[in-house]
Amino acid sequence: MEIEKINIAIVDDHTLFRQGLVKLLSESNEVNVLFDADNGADMINKLCNHPLPEVILMDITMPVMDGYESTKWLKDNHPDINVLALSMFEEDKPIIGMLKSGAGGYMLKQSKAGDLISAIKGIAHQSFFINELVSGKLLRNIQNNQPVKSQSIGLSANELKFLELCCSDYTYKQIADMMNLSPHTIDNYREALFQKFDVKSRTGLVISALKNELIKL
Template identity: 80%
Template sequence: MYPEKINIAIVDDHTLFRQGLASLLNDSDKINVLFDAENGQDMIKKISQNPLPEVILMDITMPLMDGYESTKWIKQHHPEIKVLALSMFEEDKPIIAMLKSGAGGYMLKQSKAADLIEAITGIAQQSFYINELVSGKLLRNIQNNQPLKTQQVEINANELKFLELCCSDLTYKQIADIMNLSPHTIDNYREALFQKFDTKSRTGLVIAALKQDLIKI
């Protein structure tokens, strides 16, 4: 456990949200908010004016410099800072894109305060935070830029097309319609690929495929 408070920063373009969150977290005996910023450009300016935070809570959709670019900047200039994505989006594509940019975890804005504090503590201690949105083993693989420990899987043309469509926000039924296949066949593809990639989630499946350069997003 951390003997002292964890220093963090909040980057979000909604003023009332970030200031309210800062006030809420500062009331905790575990968190100290060093500063808040309204976008990536504001973040870069304030990082130069304040002590470095251990963790940055990063929104995705922001003007001037969004969460993806801001996270990439952090990982390039201050790799010791951990980034916890905090967003309204629970679709697979933004989660995967933030992980690829360098975030060590992903939380929804509607999460409970206690869960968010737990996530901040976890990412500060371990450099990553896993929950139902993010697979632990695959997150470590993508953050450490390590190859998957599973064998290179053999993918046929239909499975590859299925993986590519999994990167979208389409439902499995919509994917079945596009591929002109029955939902039952799509279910079989999904379950077979889950087994091949040793994962149980759509997000984990896509991250595994990205790590083996089978698909691009």
């Protein structure tokens, strides 16, 4: 029986990387590359001339129209298209920005082809792709569509405020100043929330907060 391929598009301004990814993924029997584009504006033009993809692999830093703006445009105009962000570095700020813009997950550009295809399949089927920054506990909640509400995990008002500020560009030191708390207290909040959500990073906290609708952005 022939496997139904997942239709995707690739948006990245680095021509060699983009073309290499197109060639690599085109060899897969699970993915069909509909088109590639070098920025968001080019993507919008090509969406008019091709079938809509199920997943778009989205670079973050691009000229003309970057990944944040492009993802927001997609969520406003084609909300059924899932966005998987592509990042060079595993840093909180760009990843959080893409999640807030509407991306359902992210992958590092240096990932193996098999891992990328697994991520494409995951986000196509579940709308979210969670990597190693988020453990199995949160993943099971997502798969079972069982959001964890703040009262069930015992979040205090300060913990909720801290969680909200984590979804911003502020540093932990700035968050401490805004909440009139010591950096040590903020560290305690962070570690407590890591344990409550069973995650290991600020990005994991943000994914938890967004998925479980604990904050409003």
